[in-house]
Structures are given as structure tokens and as C-alpha cells.
Amino acid sequence: MEETKESLKAKIKIQGEKVRTLKAQNADPNLVATEVAALLELQNLQKKQASLTGEESTVKGKNKFTLKTPKGTRDxxxxxxxxxxxxxxxxxxxxxxxxxxxxxxxxxxxxxxxxxxxxxxxxxxxxxxxxxxxxxxxxxxxxxxxxxxxxxxxxxxxxxxxxxxxxxxxxxxxxxxxxxxxxxxxxxxxxxxxxxxxxxxxxxxxxxxxxxxxxxxGKYTVKINHRKILDGIFQICGVPDEKIRPISSAVDKLDKLPWEEVKREMTEEKNLNPDIADRIGEYVKLKGGRELLEQLLQMQELTANKNAKSGLDDMALLFNYLEIFDYYTGVIYEAVTEQSRPPKLDGTQVNQNSKDFDYESTVGVGSxxxxxxxxxxxxxxxxxxxxxxxxxxxxxxxxxxxxxxxxxxxxxxxKANEVEVYVIAVADGLLEDRMKICSELWNAGIKAEFMYKNKPKLQAQFSVCDRDQIPFAVIIGRDELNRGVVRIKDMRSKEQGEGGGTSVKRDEMITELKKRLEKQK
Amino acid sequence: MEETKESLKAKIKIQGEKVRTLKAQNADPNLVATEVAALLELQNLQKKQASLTGEESTVKGKNKFTLKTPKGTRDxxxxxxxxxxxxxxxxxxxxxxxxxxxxxxxxxxxxxxxxxxxxxxxxxxxxxxxxxxxxxxxxxxxxxxxxxxxxxxxxxxxxxxxxxxxxxxxxxxxxxxxxxxxxxxxxxxxxxxxxxxxxxxxxxxxxxxxxxxxxxxGKYTVKINHRKILDGIFQICGVPDEKIRPISSAVDKLDKLPWEEVKREMTEEKNLNPDIADRIGEYVKLKGGRELLEQLLQMQELTANKNAKSGLDDMALLFNYLEIFDYYTGVIYEAVTEQSRPPKLDGTQVNQNSKDFDYESTVGVGSxxxxxxxxxxxxxxxxxxxxxxxxxxxxxxxxxxxxxxxxxxxxxxxKANEVEVYVIAVADGLLEDRMKICSELWNAGIKAEFMYKNKPKLQAQFSVCDRDQIPFAVIIGRDELNRGVVRIKDMRSKEQGEGGGTSVKRDEMITELKKRLEKQK
CATH class of the missing domain: 3.30.930.10 (Bira Bifunctional Protein; Domain 2)
Structure with missing residues (x-):
């Protein structure tokens, strides 16, 4: 439906207010970006209409483009x-x-x-x-x-x-x-x-x-299968050679679809004889660990098929090796994690050893x-x-x-940054002293920061320690510097305010900090 | 010049032989890839000629494309x-x-x-x-x-x-x-x-x-400048406002070109009065550290200019801070490293604080x-x-x-891999025992490998230790396993052959290896 000029204008106004409100609320930037994108789309539409009717666009200003990352990408x-x-x-x-x-x-x-x-x-x-x-x-x-x-x-x-x-x-x-x-x-x-x-x-x-x-x-299950076993089963069930690949790709979907759906694809879309499909169904419903493998190795019709036999032998070898590595190759019951379980998962899945897990589109997180x-x-x-x-x-x-x-x-x-020590001045700014101390810490390999201000407020410096979860502060004052000491304070301790901490001699500062940092590792 | 069909065919033959020879010599794969690319280019040319003349291309087979990374990229x-x-x-x-x-x-x-x-x-x-x-x-x-x-x-x-x-x-x-x-x-x-x-x-x-x-x-020099100082100098020398950017971009090239070239660009390409260019030349030839800064701050004509003054003040502040950080802001003599020095570098360069170092095209490695x-x-x-x-x-x-x-x-x-221990069997393969020991090592956090063979040759296993610079081997034999011991051998020691090393009880293997690995850190 074509927008009228007026309805578009109204929409732009509403969307514009939405964006302004979100920005004023400091909302999630991704959300803001999405809404800005919607606004710009409307404005582009307006521009297009205007150019079609020969009007000048009403979207002006230096910032004409959508400020966002490309579709499907993010920061x-x-x-x-x-x-x-x-x-x-x-x-x-x-x-x-x-x-x-x-x-x-x-x-x-x-x-x-x-x-x-x-x-x-x-x-x-x-x-x-x-x-x-x-x-x-x-x-x-x-x-x-x-x-x-x-x-x-x-x-x-x-x-x-x-x-x-x-x-x-x-x-x-x-x-x-x-x-x-x-x-x-x-x-x-x-x-x-x-x-x-x-x-x-x-x-x-x-x-x-x-x-x-x-x-x-958390808990997880590794499902293992062998393409050759499946190929063997198809041959045994009577799938014509030229249909093995298409039928195989249908069976691969058992991870996401119930058997009935897969059978429908085999018989209706891929014209497989329904009896053959049912026979396949009997096999692919089988599920288990070592004991199933032993059972399959007893089945004459399977071991008589070259593909199936070769696949089963490989599986037996693999199970041996996994047991040497201390993995339990037992019956799979229900260890698919809640997060990864797709809805309506029935008990009939067969996972292929394909690398295609990214292609899946389940509602859970999938494999x-x-x-x-x-x-x-x-x-x-x-x-x-x-x-x-x-x-x-x-x-x-x-x-x-x-x-x-x-x-x-x-x-x-x-905690995104790894800062261990924040260098704080209690008065007078003491910028050059803070820089000097920070430099000593850096040269000693200690992760440290100070505030890029000549005269930062004390509370602002403490706030950075809180925000960035910095464990220790080196606190300096004019008086302390004159006495050749600094204070080391554990910022996670209960002591509030500018007081507290331990006075140490300036030339023992590094040793003391290293000792404390070592202790908390 | 158009290739004749025959000359092209001859070239392809020669190039093909070149590629085969290189491959036979196990030559550097990048070199091989380059030569293969050249071959395929010739073959494409042949193909194109053939299609122009209606002939069937002589390039056939399943592998029709160039096996290489895109131009300007590499593995x-x-x-x-x-x-x-x-x-x-x-x-x-x-x-x-x-x-x-x-x-x-x-x-x-x-x-x-x-x-x-x-x-x-x-x-x-x-x-x-x-x-x-x-x-x-x-x-x-x-x-x-x-x-x-x-x-x-x-x-x-x-x-x-x-x-x-x-x-x-x-x-x-x-x-x-x-x-x-x-x-x-x-x-x-x-x-x-x-x-x-x-x-x-x-x-x-x-x-x-x-x-x-x-x-x-190795040694390096950090060159520091301030755009505002340069802008001030241009104003003082009488560069018209509209020419400041173009002249500035000419001066930026002093890092790569001699002054004469830069002057020529200013006067001939950018129509600057040669007297003004010469005045600029006097300034941009200046080079030095703190003492030059002091000297510039004494120059009335500079400090009278708002831009120059502001830039010089910033520089003075920066020099103070750098000295607090223990950096010597002295005269620059000749610390440009040999590798990075472009040829014909004269003493007149002025580096801008631009982030454009990647654009440079010197023969040295540049900045x-x-x-x-x-x-x-x-x-x-x-x-x-x-x-x-x-x-x-x-x-x-x-x-x-x-x-x-x-x-x-x-x-x-x-050493690209970080393997610390290679698990070696002296006889009989002992695959499952090697796997078992490797698994124990992995579970203890030790980086370990074994050979993916049922019955690997002893020499082949030793060769892997050499090739991959693996420091220790755990050596097992049927007899040792029966006695519940393994041998730990330092593969960097002078002892050659399968003998040597220290016998340790199987359940002390991890402790002993960890002790040895810790020691060499």
C-alpha cells in the first residue's frame, strides 16, 4: 500500500519521538540503533517520494546515513x-x-x-x-x-x-x-x-x-553414527542406488523432524516405496550405546552387507578407543541439555557425522x-x-x-579490564606524582591506571575503582608524599571513605602490592 | 604483442616443466603457487584464444581453477x-x-x-x-x-x-x-x-x-610534532589560508622526499611564492628535542601566533609528562633503525602526528x-x-x-606446537597402552601426543620428537609395562638411540614429568 505524504510525515514524527525518548533514557544502544534505522528508512521513503514528485527532500543535515552495522552483523x-x-x-x-x-x-x-x-x-x-x-x-x-x-x-x-x-x-x-x-x-x-x-x-x-x-x-551427549552403516541399511532395505543420496538427506532431518515428516518426504517428494520407508524406519529408530552395537553385529542381514559391516567394525574400534580414553559408551537416555533440545524432539533422531551443525535451525541452541x-x-x-x-x-x-x-x-x-591498582590523590590533584607512581607500577609489570585530570575529585576516583572492580588503590596526599609514604587500600574491603588502608614506605610499595596481588590469585 | 598459438604452447610447456621441477624439489609452496598461477594464466590465455577462434580449449580435467589465494593475500x-x-x-x-x-x-x-x-x-x-x-x-x-x-x-x-x-x-x-x-x-x-x-x-x-x-x-626514535605549530609556521611565512592544506600535505612528504622535491611541489604544482617556500624551509629544517622547544618558545614571531603558541605549549606539557614517565626528550641524532631508514633520507624530515604510516612507501620498513x-x-x-x-x-x-x-x-x-611429551612404544606397537598413557597425561594437563599408527617404527617416533622439538618422551615396552614402570627420557640430551632415560613407577610418572617441566620454565 502506498503511503500518503501525510501519513508518512506523521509516522516519521512518532518514530522520531521514540528515538529521542530512548536516547534520553540511555537505552540499549542496539535497540536505539534499530529504531534509528527504522526512522531513517521512513525518511528515505519520504525522500524517494519527494524526488518522484520533484520535491526537495526534507531530510537534510550532514548526517544523512544510517548509523548502524550491516544487517546480520554486530559490535x-x-x-x-x-x-x-x-x-x-x-x-x-x-x-x-x-x-x-x-x-x-x-x-x-x-x-x-x-x-x-x-x-x-x-x-x-x-x-x-x-x-x-x-x-x-x-x-x-x-x-x-x-x-x-x-x-x-x-x-x-x-x-x-x-x-x-x-x-x-x-x-x-x-x-x-x-x-x-x-x-x-x-x-x-x-x-x-x-x-x-x-x-x-x-x-x-x-x-x-x-x-x-x-x-x-553442563551435561551433554555425544551422538555418533557412521555414514556407511546408514548406506548399508539403505541397501538392505532396498533403496535404489540413485535414491540413496536423496533418501540419506531426508534421514539426516530426523534430528529436527518427527519420523512421520521424514517418511512423507521420502515417499511423497522422493517417490520411495512406502514399504521400503517403513523398513528404514525400523532401523533408524534404533538408539543406544555399546550394547546396541553388539546387537547390530549379531544381525546377519547387516553383517552380510559390505558397507554396514565396515561401518560397524569402525564403530567397534572407535568404542574401544573411547573406552581407553575413559568415555562411557553406554545407552543414551536423555542427556540432551534443556537449552539445546529442540521442541517436539521425539526419540528417533539419528545424527550424522556431518560438519553441518551450523545449518540447523532449531529453536533450542541445537548441537x-x-x-x-x-x-x-x-x-x-x-x-x-x-x-x-x-x-x-x-x-x-x-x-x-x-x-x-x-x-x-x-x-x-x-570485569573487562584487568587493572589491579588505581592511583588516587586525596587533594591538590598531584597529577605529576600520580603519573610518577603509575609509571613505577607499569615498569614493575603491575596493571595500573590514574585519572586523566589535573585535579580530579576524590569521589570520582573511587567511583572508577567501583565501576571497574579495581582491587587495590594507592592513595597519596601532600603530607604523605612529604613523609615518603603512600597508602595501599583494598577497595573491596568494607571500610568506606578516604580513610583506612595501610601506610607503606614509598620504596616498599611495589613489593607490598606484588605480595597482595599474588595472594589473591 | 599478440602471442602466436605456437609460442604460447611452447611457453606453457616450459612453465609446466618449471612447476613440476619445483614440486619435485618440495620447493617453498608460496613459490610453487606463484609459478602455478603463472602457468594457469598462460593456459587461460590459450583458452581465450581458442574460444576466439572457435577451437575447443585444450585445458581440461576436473581441476580447472587456479589453486591460490587471491592477489595480495596469503596463508x-x-x-x-x-x-x-x-x-x-x-x-x-x-x-x-x-x-x-x-x-x-x-x-x-x-x-x-x-x-x-x-x-x-x-x-x-x-x-x-x-x-x-x-x-x-x-x-x-x-x-x-x-x-x-x-x-x-x-x-x-x-x-x-x-x-x-x-x-x-x-x-x-x-x-x-x-x-x-x-x-x-x-x-x-x-x-x-x-x-x-x-x-x-x-x-x-x-x-x-x-x-x-x-x-x-632494537633502537628507535619517536618523532613528535604538532599540527598547530606547522599551521602557525605557515601563517607566519605568509601562506594564504586556502593553500594551507595543500602546502601542509606537501610538507608531510618530507619524510620520504628531499626538501628540493617538496619545494618543487609547493612552487610548481601548488603555485606557492618561492620566497614563502624558502621561509618554510628554514623552519622545517629545524630538528631537535627539549632544547629546540625552548629555543622556539623564545622566538617572538612564533609565540605571537595563536596556533604556534598553543602547539608549543602543548608540546612543553607533553615533554614534561614524558620526562615524568622517564623518557629522554633530547636531541634526535640518528636512531632511525637501519631497517626502517628509507634510502636517500636527508636530515630534513618532519613527521606529522597522522595515523597514516601505512600509506608510506619507502624501501625500508618505514615507521x-x-x-x-x-x-x-x-x-x-x-x-x-x-x-x-x-x-x-x-x-x-x-x-x-x-x-x-x-x-x-x-x-x-x-617450535609451533607446544607438545611437552611424546609417548613412544619400543616394540609391538602397544597402541592401546600409548593411548591410555596419553590420556593420563592430558587429564593431568600435560601437552602430549602419540603416533596414530598401530605399529609405528621406533625411528619414526624419535623423528617426530626431533622435528617438533618435543622435550620429553615417555617410552614403554612390554616388559616395562609388566613391571609397572615407564621410562622418561630427555630428548634434548646427548644420549642417542632407544636406550637411556630414567625408569619411574607408572603411578609416579605424572609427578616426575611435572617436576621436570616446571624446572625448565
């Missing part, structure tokens, strides 16, 4: 960054414990490197404008660039354990409140190389578990980590078979982990 | 990353000592946010393709996004000390060997807020110096850090004057610092 403030860096360093220390190194690849790749790697999701790839030269696209994940890296550097990397934590880009419909953005971090660990079966795979599972344990995200083998990806870049390098790896869903952790944390109370 | 392998991360963490710990926090902004911004901020360099901005929606560009530096962040979040950030180390993008002519790339890191520290004069400025200089000291890049005030940038985004926040900051030229450091380091000898 992270210092407190969010402190939480994020804590998560990253936790994960990285696990990766390093297992001997991993990191590499870096460009944020954009040649467009043709990414082409054909993401199926119909390729439409979500960001392309760079053709400004002369090569056609490039922003990376969509870290796996394809890593495979490209291996294909180029293959002679040096017949094997490598590498991790990479970096941003990737997808022109998907963003859902900011659910933490689904167009720019987000991926956190990958992969082992490339030819090894004896399932050894690297089992370490990847262990690493994934160690990360999740270290992040203290928090996923992984698997991709033995042929490097080969897609290699000029000959020898150039292929099999890989196995996992990806920690750091954005999801963060959204779980942020539910537990009071962000306002996060 | 960083694990050793380069280890050096880079070491540099970053050194810098970050200095920033944190001064109370800095970090924020994060998206890699791309709305195009209009960047527009008009970089003058004629705007043509170097990477745009994203218009795939429907907003027009976006990759960030060109970290300063404009930070200013945009402050303009949005201004109510919360009347002051902030923030650092950001992140990649920026410039479609410049790359000079890979000089380390000038299209994707590169910037490392910024900025203090935003209204404070008393020159206090934050002096801390920024101190931080810059602390970073350079901590990085051990390794630069900074200054940008008091009006945030205001460009703000809707009113109150929204402006003055800023002062510095940028460490991390890419240049790295290229200096890499000249000193033997990259091959950098």
Missing part, C-alpha cells in the same frame, strides 16, 4: 569480548594440549574455490564486487579454505593437527536474538593425514569432550559441537589422487556455547 | 602464526597493563560509513557485491569503525581505552616481498574521552614505547608505529556537537615489526 563491547576471549582461550588450551597448531587463511577466497562446495547453500555466499581483477568471495566456513591450504601445501603437510578460530560469512536470514548472525565465529580442529583406522577419530571426540567439559556448559570425516575434500582441489589427504575433525559451536554461557552470566558484573 | 603456516601470536600477546599484555579493553566490530561496514573518510585512497576500498540489501565495504582501517562504534554507543562510552588487533583490507598494488599485502593486521590502541590536555597523549606515547621495547626490535589525535572523527558520525568524543591513539605497525623480527629468526627452528 561486541568490552564485556562481551572478555567472555568471548575467555571461551576461546579455554578451547585453545585444550587444542594445544593435544599438540595442535594454528594456521591463518584470508577472509576471502577466489570465488571458484568455494564454488560447488556448499550445494544449494551457495546462494548464501557473499561475493566481493568485481572491481577489476579476480572474482572473490568471503569464506563460508573454515573447512574448504583448510582443504585448499592442504592442497597447495600438501608436500609439507602429509599430516597436521590444526585449529582455527575465525569469522565466517553467510547471507542467511539473521535471527539476532537466537544468536544467528551473518558474521560469526567458527572454531575448528582437524587432523589431516593417512593413519590407522579410527585412532585420530577417537582423539577428535576426546578433544571435543574436553572442550565442552572445560567450558562447563554445540559436531564433526566427522571429510576424506575427499582435499582431493577436489588436488590435480591427482596422490594429492588427496583424508581429514577428520570437529567444530565447536562457539556462538551457541556463548549464548548458553551468557544466560548464566550477569554481563554487567564481568 | 600463514603454523610457524609464522607462532611468531605472530607471540608478537600479539606481547603487545596485548602492554595494552592490558594500561587498563585497555578490546571491542570487536564487523569486517564489513555500510559503504556510506567509510565514504569520505579516506580522500583519494577511497578507490582502494573493497566493496561487497550488491546481492540485494545494503551496500557494504570491507573495513579499510580500525579507526573509522571505532569512531562509528563510539558514535552509536556514545552514551555509554564517554571514555574508553580500547585496543583492537584485526585485519583490514586495501586494494593497493601489493608488494608481497616487502610485506605489503591487501589483507593485513592493524594493531590500534586509542583513548577516547574529554580529559585535561596532553595527559592521555603522553600515556599513548609511553604505551607505544613499551610495546616496541617489549618486542625487542613501525604512529599515532596522534583525531578529535573530530567521531563528530562526523554524531548528529550533534555533544555526540563528538575526542580521541588520541597509536597504531603499532605489526606487519612491519614482524618483517623486522622475521629477519632475525630462523623460521624453521620455531
Amino acid at each position: 561486541y563491547n568490552e564485556k562481551e569480548m572478555a567472555v568471548r576471549e575467555n571461551v576461546f582461550s579455554t578451547i585453545i588450551s585444550v587444542f594445544k594440549k593435544h599438540g595442535a597448531v594454528t594456521i591463518d587463511t584470508p577472509v576471502f577466497e577466489l570465488k571458484e574455490i568455494l564454488a560447488g562446495k556448499y550445494g544449494e547453500d551457495s546462494k548464501l555466499i557473499y561475493d566481493l564486487e568485481d572491481q577489476g581483477g579476480e572474482k572473490c568471495s568471503l569464506r563460508y566456513d573454515l573447512t574448504v579454505p583448510f582443504a585448499r591450504f592442504l592442497a597447495i601445501n600438501g608436500t609439507q603437510y602429509q599430516n597436521i593437527k590444526r585449529y582455527q578460530i575465525a569469522k565466517v560469512y553467510r547471507r542467511d536470514q539473521p535471527a539476532m536474538t537466537k544468536g544467528r548472525l551473518r558474521e560469526f565465529y567458527q572454531c575448528d580442529f582437524d587432523v589431516a593425514g593417512v593413519f590407522d583406522p579410527m585412532i585420530a577419530d577417537s582423539e577428535v571426540v576426546k578433544i571435543m569432550c574436553e572442550c565442552l567439559d572445560a567450558l562447563e556448559i 554445540i559441537a559436531a564433526g566427522g570425516r571429510y576424506d575427499n575434500l582435499v582431493g577436489m582441489f588436488a590435480s591427482n589422487k596422490k594429492g588427496n589427504i583424508p581429514c577428520v575433525g570437529a567444530s565447536i559451536g562457539v556462538e551457541r556455547v556463548l549464548s548458553i554461557l551468557l544466560q548464566k552470566i550477569e554481563l554487567d558484573r564481568v | 600463514y603456516n603454523e610457524k609464522e602464526m607462532a611468531v605472530r601470536e607471540n608478537v600479539f600477546s606481547t603487545i596485548i599484555s602492554v595494552f592490558k597493563k594500561h587498563g585497555a579493553v578490546t571491542i570487536d566490530t564487523p569486517v564489513f561496514e555500510l559503504k556510506e560509513i567509510l565514504a569520505g573518510k579516506y580522500g583519494e585512497d577511497s578507490k582502494l576500498i573493497y566493496d561487497l557485491e550488491d546481492q540485494g540489501g545494503e551496500k557494504c565495504s570491507l573495513r579499510y582501517d580500525l579507526t573509522v569503525p571505532f569512531a562509528r562504534f563510539l558514535a552509536i554507543n556514545g552514551t555509554q562510552y564517554q571514555n574508553i581505552k580500547r585496543y583492537q588487533i584485526a585485519k583490514v583490507y586495501r586494494r593497493d598494488q601489493p608488494a608481497m616481498t616487502k610485506g605489503r599485502l591487501r589483507e593485513f593486521y592493524q594493531c590500534d590502541f586509542d583513548v577516547a574521552g574529554v580529559f585535561d590536555p596532553m595527559i592521555a597523549d603522553s600515556e599513548v606515547v609511553k604505551i607505544m614505547c613499551e610495546c616496541l621495547d617489549a618486542l625487542e626490535i 613501525i608505529a604512529a599515532g596522534g589525535r583525531y578529535d573530530n572523527l567521531v563528530g562526523m558520525f554524531a548528529s550533534n556537537k555533544k555526540g563528538n568524543i575526542p580521541c588520541v591513539g597509536a597504531s603499532i605497525g605489526v606487519e612491519r615489526v614482524l618483517s623486522i623480527l622475521l629477519q632475525k629468526i630462523e623460521l624453521d627452528r620455531v
Whole structure:
């Protein structure tokens, strides 16, 4: 419906007042930005109408553009960054414990490197404008660039354990409140190389578990499956060869959809014989741990199938290795965390060992980590078979982990800076003395600050200590300086006001502070 | 000159052989990539000619695309990353000592946010393709996004000390060997807020110096100037108001060009009266520290000029503060490091406090850090004057610092992984026992690895210790396991072969290893 000039003007007025009110209330800047964006959209519409009717736009002034980040992207403030860096360093220390190194690849790749790697999701790839030269696209994940890296550097990397934590880009419909953005971090660990079966795979599972344990995200279950078992089941049930991939992709949806939906897709969309679908249904409903594996290994029809047998053997080996690593490979009952459980989850899910957990769109946070083998990806870049390098790896869903952790944390109370000592003057400003003392602290490796004012108010200095949760203050006054002493005060103690603290000789200040800082570690 | 079909074919043959030879020699992958790119370029040319003449292209096969990173970008392998991360963490710990926090902004911004901020360099901005929606560009530096962040979040950030180390993008002519790339890191520290004069400025200089000291890049000089002094000098010399900016930009080039060149630009290109140019020349030749400042403050014609006086007063204050921070503000003689000195450098340079050190194109590495005030940038985004926040900051030229450091380091000898212990079997493979021991080490927080083979050769296991510079091995044999012992061997010791090391009880292994690892810290 076309806006009339008057209704638009009225809307702009209302929206303008909304923005002013929010700003006056010091509202959440992201909220303000959203409302400002809406206002500017209305104003642009007005401008457009005006230009269509030959009128001069009423939007003037130097600040004509929308002050916001691009759709699906956001800034992270210092407190969010402190939480994020804590998560990253936790994960990285696990990766390093297992001997991993990191590499870096460009944020954009040649467009043709990414082409054909993401199926119909390729439409979500960001392309760079053709400004002369090569056609490039922003990376969509870290796996394809890593495979490209291996294909180029293959002679040096017949094997490598590498991790990479970096941003990737997808022109998907963003859902900011659910933490689904167009720019987000991926956190990958992969082992490339030819090894004896399932050894690297089992370490990847262990690493994934160690990360999740270290992040203290609560209980979780690792679901393991094997593509070959599924392929074998399809063959046994009588799925025609040409339908194995489409039917497989339908079964992959069992994580999000009930069996009835999946069956409907198989039979109605993909024209599978309903009897065959029912037979598949019997298999994919099976769920369990070691004991299920033993049971499956007893089933003649399965072990007679080459694919199924090979998959089951791999699984048995993997379970052995996981038990050596002290993981219980028992029955899965109900350990999917509340946060990650999608609604209407029935008992029939089968997780594939795909790295595609980011594509999921459940209402819960979904998988928090996923992984698997991709033995042929490097080969897609290699000029000959020898150039292929099999890989196995996992990806920690750091954005999801963060959204779980942020539910537990009071962000306002996060200490973003690491300042240990604030240098305060009780009177006269004493700027140069504060600078001198701060400089001594810095040179001794102590994290310190002072107020950038000639004559700061005492209360203002105390407020900074409160706001920034600075544990200690060095307090100086004219009289104390003359006597060659300073006062060290524990700012978290109950003593209020400018009094209190311990007088120490100026040349014992560093030693005393170091002692106190050491003690609280 | 048009290639004939035959000459092109011959060239392709030669280039193909070159590539094969390099690959056979396991040559530097970057070199191989360059030569492969050249080959593919020739092949594309051939393809193009063929399509023009209606012939079928002779380039076939599945691998039709160029396997390389986009022009001006590159991968960083694990050793380069280890050096880079070491540099970053050194810098970050200095920033944190001064109370800095970090924020994060998206890699791309709305195009209009960047527009008009970089003058004629705007043509170097990477745009994203218009795939429907907003027009976006990759960030060109970290300063404009930070200013945009402050303009949005201004109510919360009347002051902030923030650092950001992140990649920026410039479609410049790359000079890979000089380390000038299209994707590169910037490392910024900025203090935003209204404070008393020159206090934050002096801390920024101190931080810059602390970073350079901590990085051990050798001797360096910090050159300090004040835009207002220069503006005052121009007024005193009689530069007409409308020529102050163009003449100022000519003087900025004194860092790279001899005075004669700069004078020629002023008089011939910018039509400045040669007498005025000569008068400017007398001033800009002045060079020195504190004593020059005192001398300038005695010069009537300077102190009578409002701009010059204000600039000189600021400088006096800054020098006071720097001396409190124990920096010697004396005469500058010749401390520009060999690496950073551009050729034909004469004694007449005047450095501006601009953040533009990245634009320089000297043959030396140029400035390794630069900074200054940008008091009006945030205001460009703000809707009113109150929204402006003055800023002062510095940028460490991390890419240049790295290229200096890499000249000193033997990259091959950098230990990229942090593995402390390798678990080795002397016979029979003993895979499950190796896994079990490794798992114990991991659970105790020890960085450990084992070989992903059922029956690895002893020599192969020793080779990994050598290659990865792993300090300790835990060596197991069937016999030792039966006796409940393992052998711990210092792999850096002179003892060769499988013998040697210390036998310890299995349940004392962790304690013994921790003791040894602690000792070598």
C-alpha cells in the first residue's frame, strides 16, 4: 500500500519521538540503533517520494546515513569480548594440549574455490564486487579454505593437527536474538593425514569432550553414527542406488523432524516405496550405546552387507578407543541439555557425522559441537589422487556455547579490564606524582591506571575503582608524599571513605602490592 | 604483442616443466603457487584464444581453477602464526597493563560509513557485491569503525581505552616481498574521552614505547610534532589560508622526499611564492628535542601566533609528562633503525602526528608505529556537537615489526606446537597402552601426543620428537609395562638411540614429568 505524504510525515514524527525518548533514557544502544534505522528508512521513503514528485527532500543535515552495522552483523563491547576471549582461550588450551597448531587463511577466497562446495547453500555466499581483477568471495566456513591450504601445501603437510578460530560469512536470514548472525565465529580442529583406522577419530571426540567439559556448559551427549552403516541399511532395505543420496538427506532431518515428516518426504517428494520407508524406519529408530552395537553385529542381514559391516567394525574400534580414553559408551537416555533440545524432539533422531551443525535451525541452541570425516575434500582441489589427504575433525559451536554461557552470566558484573591498582590523590590533584607512581607500577609489570585530570575529585576516583572492580588503590596526599609514604587500600574491603588502608614506605610499595596481588590469585 | 598459438604452447610447456621441477624439489609452496598461477594464466590465455577462434580449449580435467589465494593475500603456516601470536600477546599484555579493553566490530561496514573518510585512497576500498540489501565495504582501517562504534554507543562510552588487533583490507598494488599485502593486521590502541590536555597523549606515547621495547626490535626514535605549530609556521611565512592544506600535505612528504622535491611541489604544482617556500624551509629544517622547544618558545614571531603558541605549549606539557614517565626528550641524532631508514633520507624530515604510516612507501620498513589525535572523527558520525568524543591513539605497525623480527629468526627452528611429551612404544606397537598413557597425561594437563599408527617404527617416533622439538618422551615396552614402570627420557640430551632415560613407577610418572617441566620454565 502506498503511503500518503501525510501519513508518512506523521509516522516519521512518532518514530522520531521514540528515538529521542530512548536516547534520553540511555537505552540499549542496539535497540536505539534499530529504531534509528527504522526512522531513517521512513525518511528515505519520504525522500524517494519527494524526488518522484520533484520535491526537495526534507531530510537534510550532514548526517544523512544510517548509523548502524550491516544487517546480520554486530559490535561486541568490552564485556562481551572478555567472555568471548575467555571461551576461546579455554578451547585453545585444550587444542594445544593435544599438540595442535594454528594456521591463518584470508577472509576471502577466489570465488571458484568455494564454488560447488556448499550445494544449494551457495546462494548464501557473499561475493566481493568485481572491481577489476579476480572474482572473490568471503569464506563460508573454515573447512574448504583448510582443504585448499592442504592442497597447495600438501608436500609439507602429509599430516597436521590444526585449529582455527575465525569469522565466517553467510547471507542467511539473521535471527539476532537466537544468536544467528551473518558474521560469526567458527572454531575448528582437524587432523589431516593417512593413519590407522579410527585412532585420530577417537582423539577428535576426546578433544571435543574436553572442550565442552572445560567450558562447563553442563551435561551433554555425544551422538555418533557412521555414514556407511546408514548406506548399508539403505541397501538392505532396498533403496535404489540413485535414491540413496536423496533418501540419506531426508534421514539426516530426523534430528529436527518427527519420523512421520521424514517418511512423507521420502515417499511423497522422493517417490520411495512406502514399504521400503517403513523398513528404514525400523532401523533408524534404533538408539543406544555399546550394547546396541553388539546387537547390530549379531544381525546377519547387516553383517552380510559390505558397507554396514565396515561401518560397524569402525564403530567397534572407535568404542574401544573411547573406552581407553575413559568415555562411557553406554545407552543414551536423555542427556540432551534443556537449552539445546529442540521442541517436539521425539526419540528417533539419528545424527550424522556431518560438519553441518551450523545449518540447523532449531529453536533450542541445537548441537554445540559436531564433526566427522571429510576424506575427499582435499582431493577436489588436488590435480591427482596422490594429492588427496583424508581429514577428520570437529567444530565447536562457539556462538551457541556463548549464548548458553551468557544466560548464566550477569554481563554487567564481568570485569573487562584487568587493572589491579588505581592511583588516587586525596587533594591538590598531584597529577605529576600520580603519573610518577603509575609509571613505577607499569615498569614493575603491575596493571595500573590514574585519572586523566589535573585535579580530579576524590569521589570520582573511587567511583572508577567501583565501576571497574579495581582491587587495590594507592592513595597519596601532600603530607604523605612529604613523609615518603603512600597508602595501599583494598577497595573491596568494607571500610568506606578516604580513610583506612595501610601506610607503606614509598620504596616498599611495589613489593607490598606484588605480595597482595599474588595472594589473591 | 599478440602471442602466436605456437609460442604460447611452447611457453606453457616450459612453465609446466618449471612447476613440476619445483614440486619435485618440495620447493617453498608460496613459490610453487606463484609459478602455478603463472602457468594457469598462460593456459587461460590459450583458452581465450581458442574460444576466439572457435577451437575447443585444450585445458581440461576436473581441476580447472587456479589453486591460490587471491592477489595480495596469503596463508600463514603454523610457524609464522607462532611468531605472530607471540608478537600479539606481547603487545596485548602492554595494552592490558594500561587498563585497555578490546571491542570487536564487523569486517564489513555500510559503504556510506567509510565514504569520505579516506580522500583519494577511497578507490582502494573493497566493496561487497550488491546481492540485494545494503551496500557494504570491507573495513579499510580500525579507526573509522571505532569512531562509528563510539558514535552509536556514545552514551555509554564517554571514555574508553580500547585496543583492537584485526585485519583490514586495501586494494593497493601489493608488494608481497616487502610485506605489503591487501589483507593485513592493524594493531590500534586509542583513548577516547574529554580529559585535561596532553595527559592521555603522553600515556599513548609511553604505551607505544613499551610495546616496541617489549618486542625487542632494537633502537628507535619517536618523532613528535604538532599540527598547530606547522599551521602557525605557515601563517607566519605568509601562506594564504586556502593553500594551507595543500602546502601542509606537501610538507608531510618530507619524510620520504628531499626538501628540493617538496619545494618543487609547493612552487610548481601548488603555485606557492618561492620566497614563502624558502621561509618554510628554514623552519622545517629545524630538528631537535627539549632544547629546540625552548629555543622556539623564545622566538617572538612564533609565540605571537595563536596556533604556534598553543602547539608549543602543548608540546612543553607533553615533554614534561614524558620526562615524568622517564623518557629522554633530547636531541634526535640518528636512531632511525637501519631497517626502517628509507634510502636517500636527508636530515630534513618532519613527521606529522597522522595515523597514516601505512600509506608510506619507502624501501625500508618505514615507521613501525604512529599515532596522534583525531578529535573530530567521531563528530562526523554524531548528529550533534555533544555526540563528538575526542580521541588520541597509536597504531603499532605489526606487519612491519614482524618483517623486522622475521629477519632475525630462523623460521624453521620455531617450535609451533607446544607438545611437552611424546609417548613412544619400543616394540609391538602397544597402541592401546600409548593411548591410555596419553590420556593420563592430558587429564593431568600435560601437552602430549602419540603416533596414530598401530605399529609405528621406533625411528619414526624419535623423528617426530626431533622435528617438533618435543622435550620429553615417555617410552614403554612390554616388559616395562609388566613391571609397572615407564621410562622418561630427555630428548634434548646427548644420549642417542632407544636406550637411556630414567625408569619411574607408572603411578609416579605424572609427578616426575611435572617436576621436570616446571624446572625448565
